[in-house]
Amino acid sequence: MDKHLLSAADLTANDITRVLDTAAHLAKVTDRAIKKVPTLRGRTVCNLFFEDSTRTRISFELAAKRLSADVINFSAKGSSVSKGESLKDTAITLEAMGVDAIVIRHGASGAPWRLAEWVEAVVVNAGDGTHEHPTQALLDLYTIRQRFPGFDGLKVAIVGDVLHSRVARSNVLALTTMGAEVTLVAPPTLLPARVETWGAAVSYDLDAVLPKQDVVMMLRVQLERQRAGFFPSLREYARLYGLDGRRLDAMADHAIVMHPGPMNRGVEIAAEVADSLERSVIADQVANGISVRMALLYLLLGGPEVVP
Amino acid sequence: MKLLLKGGRLVDPASRTDTTADVLVDDGRVAEVGPGLDAGGAEVVNCDGLVVCPGLVDLHVHLREPGREDAETIETGSRAAALGGYTAVCPMPNTDPVADNAGVVEMVAARGREVGLVDVFPVGAVTLGQRGSELAELGAMARSAAAVDCFSDDGRPIREARLLRFALEYARAFDAVIADHAEDASLTDGAQMHEGEVSAMLGLAGWPAAAEEMVVARDLLLAELTGGRLHLCHVSTGGAVELVRAAHFRGRPPPLHPDRRGRQLLRPGVQGQPAPAGEGRHRGGPPRAGRRHP
Amino acid sequence: MLSDASTPCGLGALLMSGMATVLDAADVQRALVRIAHEIVERNKGTDGLVVVGIHTRGVPLARRLAAKLSEIEGRQVPAGTLDVAMYRDDIGTRPPQATHDTELPFDLAGKVVVLVDDVLYTGRTVRAALDALTDFGRPRAIQLAVLVDRGHRELPLRADYVGKNLPTALGQAVRVQLAETDGSDGVVVEGPAEKVVAS
Numbered sequence: 001m002d003k004h005l006l007s008a009a010d011l012t013a014n015d016i017t018r019v020l021d022t023a024a025h026l027a028k029v030t031d032r033a034i035k036k037v038p039t040l041r042g043r044t045v046c047n048l049f050f051e052d053s054t055r056t057r058i059s060f061e062l063a064a065k066r067l068s069a070d071v072i073n074f075s076a077k078g079s080s081v082s083k084g085e086s087l088k089d090t091a092i093t094l095e096a097m098g099v100d101a102i103v104i105r106h107g108a109s110g111a112p113w114r115l116a117e118w119v120e121a122v123v124v125n126a127g128d129g130t131h132e133h134p135t136q137a138l139l140d141l142y143t144i145r146q147r148f149p150g151f152d153g154l155k156v157a158i159v160g161d162v163l164h165s166r167v168a169r170s171n172v173l174a175l176t177t178m179g180a181e182v183t184l185v186a187p188p189t190l191l192p193a194r195v196e197t198w199g200a201a202v203s204y205d206l207d208a209v210l211p212k213q214d215v216v217m218m219l220r221v222q223l224e225r226q227r228a229g230f231f232p233s234l235r236e237y238a239r240l241y242g243l244d245g246r247r248l249d250a251m252a253d254h255a256i257v258m259h260p261g262p263m264n265r266g267v268e269i270a271a272e273v274a275d276s277l278e279r280s281v282i283a284d285q286v287a288n289g290i291s292v293r294m295a296l297l298y299l300l301l302g303g304p305e306v307v308p
Numbered sequence: 309m310k311l312l313l314k315g316g317r318l319v320d321p322a323s324r325t326d327t328t329a330d331v332l333v334d335d336g337r338v339a340e341v342g343p344g345l346d347a348g349g350a351e352v353v354n355c356d357g358l359v360v361c362p363g364l365v366d367l368h369v370h371l372r373e374p375g376r377e378d379a380e381t382i383e384t385g386s387r388a389a390a391l392g393g394y395t396a397v398c399p400m401p402n403t404d405p406v407a408d409n410a411g412v413v414e415m416v417a418a419r420g421r422e423v424g425l426v427d428v429f430p431v432g433a434v435t436l437g438q439r440g441s442e443l444a445e446l447g448a449m450a451r452s453a454a455a456v457d458c459f460s461d462d463g464r465p466i467r468e469a470r471l472l473r474f475a476l477e478y479a480r481a482f483d484a485v486i487a488d489h490a491e492d493a494s495l496t497d498g499a500q501m502h503e504g505e506v507s508a509m510l511g512l513a514g515w516p517a518a519a520e521e522m523v524v525a526r527d528l529l530l531a532e533l534t535g536g537r538l539h540l541c542h543v544s545t546g547g548a549v550e551l552v553r554a555a556h557f558r559g560r561p562p563p564l565h566p567d568r569r570g571r572q573l574l575r576p577g578v579q580g581q582p583a584p585a586g587e588g589r590h591r592g593g594p595p596r597a598g599r600r601h602p
Numbered sequence: 603m604l605s606d607a608s609t610p611c612g613l614g615a616l617l618m619s620g621m622a623t624v625l626d627a628a629d630v631q632r633a634l635v636r637i638a639h640e641i642v643e644r645n646k647g648t649d650g651l652v653v654v655g656i657h658t659r660g661v662p663l664a665r666r667l668a669a670k671l672s673e674i675e676g677r678q679v680p681a682g683t684l685d686v687a688m689y690r691d692d693i694g695t696r697p698p699q700a701t702h703d704t705e706l707p708f709d710l711a712g713k714v715v716v717l718v719d720d721v722l723y724t725g726r727t728v729r730a731a732l733d734a735l736t737d738f739g740r741p742r743a744i745q746l747a748v749l750v751d752r753g754h755r756e757l758p759l760r761a762d763y764v765g766k767n768l769p770t771a772l773g774q775a776v777r778v779q780l781a782e783t784d785g786s787d788g789v790v791v792e793g794p795a796e797k798v799v800a801s
Contacts, residue, residue: 018700025685025701034737037688067688187447188480188534204481229474232436232443240447240481298688302698 001299004123006112008134008173016178020142022295023288029066030290040069040301043100048090048115049126050076050106055261055286056126056136060103063293069301072099087111091118101301104128122300130164136260137170139292141178143285144215147256151178157209158200159185159241160219160268161230163192167260168219172200185209187241189230190221206241210250217258218243218268234267244270248279256281310334312347316355320362331360363395367458368541371397371428373419374412375404382416386425395426400462401433408433408444410452417454432456434475434486438464443474450482460487460541465523467493469530476536487539488527490548495519517545524548528555625766625789630749630780633765634663637747638670640763641716648675650742651714654682656731657702659720662782663749667718682706684717689730710739720778722748722764725757750789752776771795 001015011019029035045064047057057073064071074090087106094102101122104112109129116123127133141151148154156175162168162184175182182200184191195202203209210216221237231237238244243257251257257273257280265271274280311333318329318341330345331338366389372380382399389397399416401407407416413430420428432449436442438461449456459479466472466488475486496515501507503514524540528551531538543549625633645651648671655664661683668681685702717731728746735744747763752770766789770776774793781787 022701025703026688028704032738036737038733039688039693188477189474229443229471231478232445232447236445236447240451298701299698302693304695304697 003300004112004116004125005134005296005300006116006123006125007132008137008170008177011134011138011174011177013177013179016138016141016174019138019292019295019299020145022299023138023142023291026066026294026298027288027291029294030287036066036068038068039298040064040067043069043301044098045069045071045101045103045297045301046094046099046121047071047073047126048094048102048104048106049074050087050104050111051127053105053127056105056289059286059289060124060126060135060293062290063297066290066294067297069100069297087114088118091115095119095121101297124296124300127166129166130169131166132170132173133166133260134170134174135289135293135296136167137174138296139285139289140167140171140217140258140260141174142288142292143258143281144256146284146288147281148214151175151180154180154215155183155213156180156215156217157183157185157213158217158219159206159243161190161221161225162186162195162219163190163230164222164225165219171217172198176200183209183213185241187231187237190225206247207250210247211252213251214255215258216243216251216255217260218263220260220262220264221268223264238267242266242268242270243273245272248273248276251279255279258282258285260285309336310339310348310350312345312350312352313355313360314345314347314352316358316360318360322362361393364393365396365398366394367398368431368462369397369399370402371399371416373403374415382419382428383423383425386420386423386428390425396429397426398429398431398458400431400460402438402462406433406437407431408436408438408449410445410448410454413449413454413456414452429458430454430456431462431487432459434459434461434466434488435471438462440464440467440471443471443478446475446479446484447482450484457482457484458487458539459484460539461489462541463489465489465491465493469526472527473530473534476530476534476538480534480536483537485537485539487541488523489541490520490523490527490543492519492522495522517547520545521547521551524551528552531555532558621790621792623788623790624768625750627781627787630765630787630789633749634666635670637763637765638667638674641667641671641745641747642674644745644762645714648672648677648679650712651716652680652682652708652710653716653718654684654706654735656717656719656727657683657685657687659778659780659783660684660718662780663720663747664716664718665782667716667747680708682708684731684734686727686730686734689734691726691730704734706738710735710741713741714743714745715741716745716747716763718747720749720780721776722746722751722759722761723754723776725755725759728759729757749778750776 002010029037047060049057061071061073099121101124102115102119103124103126104115105126106112106128109131111128112123112125125132125134158168158171172182176199183203184195184200185203185206188204191202223234225231226234226237257276259269259274259282261282263269263274265274274282313331313333315328315330318331319326329341329343332340332345332350369385370380371382371385373382385397403412405412407413407430413432416430417428432446433444436444440461446459459475466475472488479486496519498513499515500512501514503516507514524543527538527540532555642648651671653664653668653671655661664681668679671679683703683705685704687699687701690699715735717728719727722728732744735741745762748761749765750768751761751764752768754772768776770791771794774791774795777790777792779786779788779790
């Protein structure tokens with residue numbers, strides 16, 4: 001594996017398998033009385049979050065702490081950044097303090113790459129703009145692997161605002177690396193230009209695609225997209241692209257429903273679907289996030305320092 | 309029920325037919341076409357001196373219902389259309405209330421079926437109230453019983469390029485056409501006729517060809533960008549035709565079908581025939597003759 | 603390059619540059635049987651006893667021992683597995699090691715745990731295993747059983763039960779083969795012998 005984890009495209013099929021296998025073993029740490037292993041004792045991991053995200057930040061924090069690493073949290077609000085300090089200066093400060101890894105979430109696509117230029121620490125992309133979210137893709141794959149024996153030929157639909165979704169981009173990359181067949185479903189206004197070059201099929205018709213899928217991954221639609229004109233109304237969006245009870249019944253019996261969260265109940269996903277115990281693995285995704293991030297931190301920090 | 313249309317002038321551009329012949333209709337379907345057909349128990353209609361042709365389609369009518377039933381209704385409009393040889397009409401959405409939702413278009417389509425004289429295919433508005441600021445629920449209209457597959461704000465040009473872009477893209481999900489009226493309103497304030505020597509002499513406010521061509525150019529570029537289906541209403545200048553021709557030459561889909569004042573129009577999938585040209589009456593805006601092209 | 607004749611097992615004549623089988627399948631089996639009896643003797647039975655194998659080859663050895671113990675005393679002795687990758691003291695000095703499952707299907711409190719591994723060498727793996735085990739609970743006692751003790755301890759640790767004492771040179775590699783993982787049983791030493799100083 002590379003020194004950093006910036007993009008899902010950096011991971012080979014072997015890398016992904018390794019992360020998932022390691023995560024499966026580390027998942028058991030959560031079941032113990034002492035939920036800790038001493039592996040990264042003395043290492044410092046910094047959560048550098050320029051965007052609000054309680055869920056991802058806590059997931060990384062718990063993952064690091066379970067490996068006995070020290071964790072510092074840097075959120076943009078009320079920090080030097082809000083006083084105008086640039087990303088570069090923040091990076092230099094952290095570097096001077098000697099952190100071993102920086103987990104960065106930033107609103108600008110590409111920010112983790114710039115950060116990696118300025119620091120010696122290991123950089124993990126926790127979401128950059130509308131570009132990528134590789135750890136989310138890994139935990140999604142882990143969750144899928146809990147329910148299905150393999151990825152080869154597995155039919156996965158990703159439904160919703162693909163245009164603005166970093167989760168979609170990372171998942172398409174990781175799933176196609178593992179040999180899955182991905183279909184993107186969205187209104188035409190929410191599909192990126194030249195999306196046909198992504199290696200996934202594209203459809204505007206959710207009802208036509210749904211019955212053949214093994215996995216249906218719903219993306220969150222942000223309410224401001226309606227105001228910006230990408231579709232006429234939330235009501236119409238829900239009617240055409242929302243996963244409701246009727247569509248759930250149209251899915252194959254073995255098919256599962258995923259969602260990276262947070263959900264807009266009633267828009268892209270009906271409450272009855274989100275709460276469906278047999279089909280929805282959404283709660284599993286959250287739990288799996290910690291195991292997968294533990295595995296990543298171990299694999300990225302557990303080796304000798306890579307001298308550039 | 310058999311019907312023999314005897315001795316009329318048979319005109320059908322699709323098969324390049326223009327000849328005198330008989331048409332035998334059996335149970336609502338054309339059974340045989342040729343000279344000197346045997347009546348064989350059919351009701352005979354003498355078509356000597358008449359034109360026999362496939363039904364005409366008017367892609368742009370105003371049936372004024374709901375809201376202005378004092379001016380026209382779906383029934384009166386259907387009767388006029390049928391009398392003129394039209395078997396299908398597409399009423400524009402500038403009714404009151406505006407046809408910008410499934411409820412109104414379903415009502416218009418249902419009324420058309422109830423009257424039963426011609427097929428009525430309602431055109432839905434692109435934006436709410438035709439105000440040009442928010443997309444109407446195109447999906448709801450497309451999936452409704454009216455099965456709308458053409459949307460237009462009719463005489464109100466869509467000013468924001470971003471909105472037209474979204475409309476063209478979004479409509480792809482339903483394979484629908486967006487019909488835009490190409491006019492930059494800031495250049496045509498108070499215009500009464502084409503801007504040129506004549507308007508200058510007469511002292512009438514003019515409407516420059518550029519006001520149309522600018523928007524045609526913009527719309528064509530957006531159609532290429534989005535791969536959407538664009539229809540240009542009321543194309544009337546030579547420059548606009550050049551732009552369309554150039555777009556076709558670049559070979560980008562989709563096909564574009566300018567509407568001319570004379571209502572010459574072919575919509576893919578719809579059997580159509582140009583209406584007879586040279587009408588003296590004008591419905592709607594003032595004539596914007598530039599260099600007309602046949 | 604023959605080793606010192608005072609080598610306890612008299613293997614010196616056999617150790618040369620290259621490979622030598624120091625235990626064959628029968629030897630391995632006999633050693634395990636003997637260890638099982640020693641365990642029973644020392645603990646006066648198998649009451650409260652559990653066997654835990656350290657990944658990788660400690661695991662099949664532990665299972666065999668548990669089976670043998672169960673046979674001798676006529677009551678089931680449970681076996682578990684322990685992965686020590688997360689507890690190693692060389693994390694950060696070499697690429698991250700592959701992880702395996704830890705399965706301890708019993709409560710450790712009050713039990714005597716017999717840790718099992720194939721080779722005892724520097725003692726660091728056992729140290730990691732002790733740390734891992736104590737994170738799971740507090741056994742009454744921990745004993746250590748190994749198939750081969752090859753010397754060169756770097757920590758003050760010793761095994762309670764040893765299949766074979768095998769002095770080796772630092773440059774040599776001791777490879778344990780087991781039917782479950784490698785197809786057949788045996789212990790092989792590879793590499794050049796040096797003068798071994800009798801301890």
